Amino acid sequence: MTASNGANAAQSRMQSRVQDRAPEMELIREAQSGSRAAFDALVRQYEQQVLRLALHLTGSEHDAEDIYQEAFLKAYRYLGNFRFECSFYTWIYRIVTNLCLDQMRRRKTRREDHAVVLDHSGGEIDLLASVSDERAFSNPARELDRKLMGEKIQGALGKLTPRERMVFELKHYQGLRLRTIGEMLNTTEETAKNTLFRATKKLRAQLAELR
Amino acid sequence: MNCELAHERIVTAAYGELPDEQIHELERHLLECAECRGEREQLHALKILADAYAVLEPEANLVARSRLRLDEALDALPPRGWLERFRQRARNGLASLTAAPLAASLLLLAGLGAGGLGGFRVAENRAERMAAQQLAQTARALPTAAPAEIANISSIVRQPNSGLVEVRYNQVIPQQIQGSMDDPAIRQLLMLASQNAASAGVRDDSVGLLAAECRTGHGCQATGIRDALMVALRYDKNVGVREKALKGLEPYVSQDQQVRNAVLEALLNDSDARIRTAAINLLEPVDADTSVRQVLHTVAHTDENPHIRTVSRQVLSQMPEIQ
Numbered sequence: 001m002t003a004s005n006g007a008n009a010a011q012s013r014m015q016s017r018v019q020d021r022a023p024e025m026e027l028i029r030e031a032q033s034g035s036r037a038a039f040d041a042l043v044r045q046y047e048q049q050v051l052r053l054a055l056h057l058t059g060s061e062h063d064a065e066d067i068y069q070e071a072f073l074k075a076y077r078y079l080g081n082f083r084f085e086c087s088f089y090t091w092i093y094r095i096v097t098n099l100c101l102d103q104m105r106r107r108k109t110r111r112e113d114h115a116v117v118l119d120h121s122g123g124e125i126d127l128l129a130s131v132s133d134e135r136a137f138s139n140p141a142r143e144l145d146r147k148l149m150g151e152k153i154q155g156a157l158g159k160l161t162p163r164e165r166m167v168f169e170l171k172h173y174q175g176l177r178l179r180t181i182g183e184m185l186n187t188t189e190e191t192a193k194n195t196l197f198r199a200t201k202k203l204r205a206q207l208a209e210l211r
Numbered sequence: 212m213n214c215e216l217a218h219e220r221i222v223t224a225a226y227g228e229l230p231d232e233q234i235h236e237l238e239r240h241l242l243e244c245a246e247c248r249g250e251r252e253q254l255h256a257l258k259i260l261a262d263a264y265a266v267l268e269p270e271a272n273l274v275a276r277s278r279l280r281l282d283e284a285l286d287a288l289p290p291r292g293w294l295e296r297f298r299q300r301a302r303n304g305l306a307s308l309t310a311a312p313l314a315a316s317l318l319l320l321a322g323l324g325a326g327g328l329g330g331f332r333v334a335e336n337r338a339e340r341m342a343a344q345q346l347a348q349t350a351r352a353l354p355t356a357a358p359a360e361i362a363n364i365s366s367i368v369r370q371p372n373s374g375l376v377e378v379r380y381n382q383v384i385p386q387q388i389q390g391s392m393d394d395p396a397i398r399q400l401l402m403l404a405s406q407n408a409a410s411a412g413v414r415d416d417s418v419g420l421l422a423a424e425c426r427t428g429h430g431c432q433a434t435g436i437r438d439a440l441m442v443a444l445r446y447d448k449n450v451g452v453r454e455k456a457l458k459g460l461e462p463y464v465s466q467d468q469q470v471r472n473a474v475l476e477a478l479l480n481d482s483d484a485r486i487r488t489a490a491i492n493l494l495e496p497v498d499a500d501t502s503v504r505q506v507l508h509t510v511a512h513t514d515e516n517p518h519i520r521t522v523s524r525q526v527l528s529q530m531p532e533i534q
């Protein structure tokens with residue numbers, strides 16, 4: 001009886017997932033047949049997530065904006081090739097992660113320190129300072145500690161390989177499943193897991209002094 | 212369980228990816244192994260530290276700016292031509308064959324064979340043609356080329372220590388071709404003209420001929436003529452061209468949903484009342500399609516032209532109710 005209830009629940013979950021995705025599939029089909037309005041609706045649906053990921057990975061509003069632009073133009077150009085074999089979410093993230101990886105590889109050669117990021121007009125924004133600490137006991141000294149710690153984290157993240165950085169970002173900060181990360185990066189869940197393990201090991205070694 | 216495996220599992224467990232049965236196994240190991248317990252604590256500390264570099268929501272300004280820039284870039288892209296859409300459809304069709312590996316393999320082999328043979332023939336013919344052209348070009352005295360044939364001068368180089376000047380130039384060579392409407396080359400050129408010709412007259416002529424082919428049901432679908440007419444109906448700036456395209460599509464409104472969609476778009480969006488009226492007349496026999504009913508309903512209420520509103524209402528009233 002319990003097993004049958006479980007099976008029913010799983011089936012209804014799957015049905016509700018399919019139902020949830022139905023309007024999106026319809027939008028994708030319309031966009032594939034040339035509807036700009038449908039494509040715009042898809043952009044609205046994913047733009048926040050795309051910008052959030054690109055901004056956190058690159059640490060630059062300017063780069064995030066470029067990645068947004070390039071990702072959605074690519075999506076528009078190649079939407080006809082999307083054949084519903086994976087979710088649209090995975091597909092668009094795959095485009096974005098590839099662009100971010102390219103950007104990080106380019107940056108690796110320049111070795112920029114992005115504790116302070118640049119906004120659109122070239123002005124400096126301190127990402128860490130803009131993270132408010134709303135706890136009752138927050139005080140300036142604690143804020144300073146937090147800022148310094150954040151800078152060290154950014155420095156340590158910057159020393160990972162682009163792929164390790166990406167897997168850590170998608171797992172730790174974006175909370176994605178390893179299986180999805182594998183799909184996005186065109187690799188297996190096992191490889192994604194090993195990469196995450198390497199990333200945490202390197203980060204721990206670099207941040208040992210903070211503890 | 213050895214410590215190396217335990218270290219890996221500590222990471223997967225910390226991120227909620229370790230299966231339940233392995234969690235119990237790991238817990239048992241941790242009870243006995245102080246080093247691995249230390250490893251787990253260190254990982255938890257790392258997770259807390261990493262959160263100091265928080266993920267921020269993008270500012271509204273950044274979102275708006277990015278959206279605006281994307282919109283501009285998308286607006287600047289040319290509308291996808293029929294050829295591109297045809298290729299895309301063909302690619303998708305081929306991809307669906309992966310579900311039938313045998314058929315795909317046979318098709319691939321047949322394609323390779325035909326392609327190889329065709330390529331060989333084409334290369335042979337081209338080589339002959341090029342040889343003939345080269346002969347003709349060398350025979351023609353270059354300085355006698357009429358100025359009208361010269362499109363532009365690409366470079367001028369004076370040879371040092373000599374009185375010679377080397378001028379590189381490009382020529383425009385007009386060509387013509389004659390043939391019946393069954394000739395694939397003629398059809399191809401007419402379809403190109405329907406989209407690319409700068410002159411509205413040329414587009415009008417080409418769309419008129421293609422529409423006549425469609426109305427007589429003469430090889431309209433297989434060669435992509437129907438697609439070309441739909442593109443002309445959607446995007447051509449000249450109302451006469453759009454009108455002819457619409458007439459050419461008439462026989463297919465009832466059977467081809469894509470054609471019906473193009474006509475519905477024209478009814479909703481075309482700036483010219485003549486096109487919108489003609490679209491209503493075309494859609495009249497198609498009462499089984501709910502999208503037709505919806506569009507007619509919208510037009511009956513919102514069209515700026517009172518005549519079109521009245522006609523839409525009349526057509527709607529004559530349609531049987533949906534069961």
